[in-house]
Amino acid sequence: MEEQLQNSGWRGSADVWLNAAYEALLETGVDGVKIQSLAKRLNLSRTSFYWFFKDRKELLDALITQWRAKNTGNLIKQTEAYAETVTEAMLNVTDCWLRPELFDAKFEFAIRGWSVRSPALRKEIQIADEQRLDALKQMFIRFGQDERLADTRARTIYLVQIGYISMQTSEETSTRLQRIPQYVEVFTGQAPDQRELDRFFARHQQ
Missing domain, CATH: 1.10.357 (Tetracycline Repressor; domain 2)
Incomplete structure (x- = not known):
């Protein structure tokens, strides 16, 4: 748990990823809501996404x-x-x-x-x-x-x-x-x- 808290800065959080997805959806539509592009937007590793969401579909479902x-x-x-x-x-x-x-x-x-x-x-x-x-x-x-x-x-x-x-x-x-x-x-x-x-x-x- 302590290690997870220490690393939370580079992993982000579910809300951080969801907010980035929301912004991308508004700017470019659903095609812009992709894990790699969101990782780049947030300056986070792509793998950190999977700490919070199983896959892109789960993220899209969270937006809905x-x-x-x-x-x-x-x-x-x-x-x-x-x-x-x-x-x-x-x-x-x-x-x-x-x-x-x-x-x-x-x-x-x-x-x-x-x-x-x-x-x-x-x-x-x-x-x-x-x-x-x-x-x-x-x-x-x-x-x-x-x-x-x-x-x-x-x-x-x-x-x-x-x-x-x-x-x-x-x-x-x-x-x-x-x-x-x-x-x-x-x-x-x-x-x-x-x-x-x-x-x-x-x-x-x-």
Whole structure:
């Protein structure tokens, strides 16, 4: 154990290798996530990789697990966060689109690009889409909207955001923030009150 700790500097760690894989995926796609190229990026020996992962597939699986936990997990949590009104609930979800630590749009884009060549990953994405849409739908149902309208509103919100990601829309944060009250009204059918907006904007001050 002592020897392992002493050598941990040159071996790296599972997180170090996973973070390097994440960066490579965003920069060059899944073809860039190769053990040798990651070792070069990290200035570590190729063999040190095998202290933490059995093979490249296990590393790729870890990336997918990270994406699932971060993007799907956090979005669902935001739909379930405390809110007194449907507009406040919508603002909680909107936090995801403005805070990469909650929902990583670049990661989402890279995963969806990777899925073009991976039927198994396409299935993972289909499952994630269904889970996210259902969470949004249930959010509206909790605030008294009927199931059909809740489903339509959920799809409107989600497809708009996936469109932002797929089109790699470039938009200043200040511009997007200015549009938030109108987005909330379009998505929920109600205008957020000023207190809700004040709390929301306080969370996103530059």
